[in-house]
Amino acid sequence: MIRIDIYQGNSHGLCHILPVSSQKKTDNQKILKGGTMDTIILTPESNDHFAGMVEEMSRSNLSRCWHCLCCSGGCPFAQDMDMLPNRVIRMVQLGMKHRVLSCSTIWLCVGCNTCSMECPNAVDMAAVMDALRRIAIQEKVKIAEPAVLSFHQKVIDSISRYGRTHKLEIMMRYKLSEKDFFSDMDLGLKMLSKRKLDLMPSKVKDRQQVQDLFTLAKELS
Known part of the structure; x- marks a missing residue:
């Protein structure tokens, strides 16, 4: 021990x-x-194979991280995270699989790639976060931020259906799933009045090709 x-x-x-x-x-x-x-x-119980799994999925060599804190210092959402990005890396290195996959940080990451660009050793932290989210879903770990996952799913569903995002439908489906009907209503009405939200979805010509890509992605995952 x-x-x-x-x-x-x-x-x-x-x-x-x-x-x-x-x-x-x-x-x-x-x-x-x-x-x-x-x-x-x-x-x-610490998982010796966890770091290797994350490295393979993210295509990043985590052993190159020397914890200089560039990723944590540059992250615009660090103050809202329960675990700083460099700490996530360290816990992955230590094989602390369950603790990492059940934290809020991996879901609060917005994928802005600031951490990846700031890293002096070319550790793609954004790809690491994405890999951790994928593993958490695959292994059916209890999601720390289920509302974030729900929103992600609504966006993906919209792209699968139309080939593009229909923002109004995404927000309506998200609000219904979360039973949050009235928050942001004022903002939504203002955006509608200024034609920032389309009432009808915009569709790509070959939607079948988009759906084929989603099918292929599911088969490869």
Whole structure:
């Protein structure tokens, strides 16, 4: 059994990984320079093959990450995440499969690729996040942010149906599925009045070709 203390940093979003011996006794919530010390216990349940799976799906060498925090420092949504991007990488390296797949961070990532562009070692963090989402769905892990997954599914359904996104239909289907009927109504009416939302969907000519691509993607996944 290995004990690892992870320092969750201060308001600047810094995070340091501090390995310690299994005999060392520290307070899990010890205050350290404005941050807190969280303890992770690695047991035989840790998945040795998890990192390799993520590397293969993301086509990124995770061992090149030296935790310089460029990804976490540049992420525009880091303040809303329960686990900073560099910490996700570290936990994948440690084989902590369930904890990573059940976190909110992988679903709050919007895929802006800022982290991937900032990384000095060319670790494609955005692709890693995408790989983790795919694994979570495939292995039927309880999704930490089900509303985000629901919205993603509505967008994909629209593209599959029309070859393009029909934003009004996407939002209507999403609101119905979440039983959230009235929030954003004022904004929606303003967008309609300014013709920012089309009442009728715009369709590509060869929709069958689009559907064939979706069928092929499902067969390959």
